[in-house]
Amino acid sequence: MRDILASPWIRRLVQLLLSAAILYVLLKDVDAEGVVTTLKKGSIGWLLAAMAVKTSALLVHECRLWLALPKPRPPAKTVVSLGLAAGVLNLALPARAGDVAAIAFMERECKIPPSVGTAAVGVTSFLEAALFGFFLLAVIGLGAAQWTHLVGDGSMAAIWIAASIGLGCGVLLVMALLGKHWSDHPASSSRVVTFIKRTVVETSTVVRDARYLGIQTAAAALQVVLVVAAFSLAMPASGAELADPIAAASFVLGISSLAAFVLPPTMAAGPVAASTLVLPLFGATTSTALAYTVCYWLVAHIPAMVMGLPALFKRR
DSSP states (O other): OHHHHTSHHHHHHHHHHHHHHHHHHHHTTOOHHHHHHHHHTSOHHHHHHHHHHHHHHHHHHHHHHHHTSOSSOOOHHHHHHHHHHHHHHHHHSSTTHHHHHHHHHHHHHHOOOHHHHHHHHHHHHHHHHHHHHHHHHHHHHHSHHHHHHHHOOOHHHHHHHHHHHHHHHHHHHHHHHHHHHHTTSOOOSOHHHHHHHHHHHHHHHHHTOHHHHHHHHHHHHHHHHHHHHHHHHHHHHHTOOOSOHHHHHHHHHHHHHHHTTTSOGGGOHHHHHHHHHHGGGGTOOHHHHHHHHHHHHHHHHHHHHHHHHHHHHTTO
16 A cells, blocks of 8 residues: 555545545535625625735745845746746645745756755745744634633644644754754765755754844744735635634634645645634634635635746746
């Protein structure tokens, strides 16, 4: 079985079938009329605003990727373009496969070694995830008194989020120390060992630069705020009327992002499952949750495809 699943095509088929099965279970008894009624209460204006904010978040992310590269950096326009192209692949494929493509694009177009590209992508992604984790902790802490009666005690979720952030920071600390130690070591005869060491050294260089790390962290915080704002605006766009749309959208976003490591985001199985799990806790009906999923999918995909598809076609 392990040998069968090792094939990328078999693995892709399993992921598609799993997504289809999840969608079938969640949508087989859906009240389509209720979903349409909810969407009619929404607003195209809010939807366009959400897409505009999401577009800004994408551009900030690609600028952060450019900033993560060592000097002298390649042209920002090139890095932003290849990052947008890779983002389209992240929508179609699970497990952040687009990040691997971004590393390959940077090597081919900018002559950036894979170890340097891996470090840049890794730091960019980690800071984004860590800042979003801190945001969720703030949502749980500050909003606890308002919606604990809906979702119950959030302490366990907070513990898991804090533990994940702590583990990630611990890994970065270890890489910073190892990178400093390995920076003067001679290259290994093994290409794999050399790649790992160079990636750790490059990551260490970034992490130990307090000024640079501060700039990257501030940019990551801006990106997180824009992303959360975009999916929060998708609430009124869908016609969903919830008391705390920011908290609800944040948890849907968090669960959907985790699901994207296993399921292709384009199939929408992750967002559908997240919305139907989270939004009823905030007082939404199933029809309202599914209406929000429609707008969530549009906000997640339309800006990325409009900017990313032309960039991807250039690289065929």
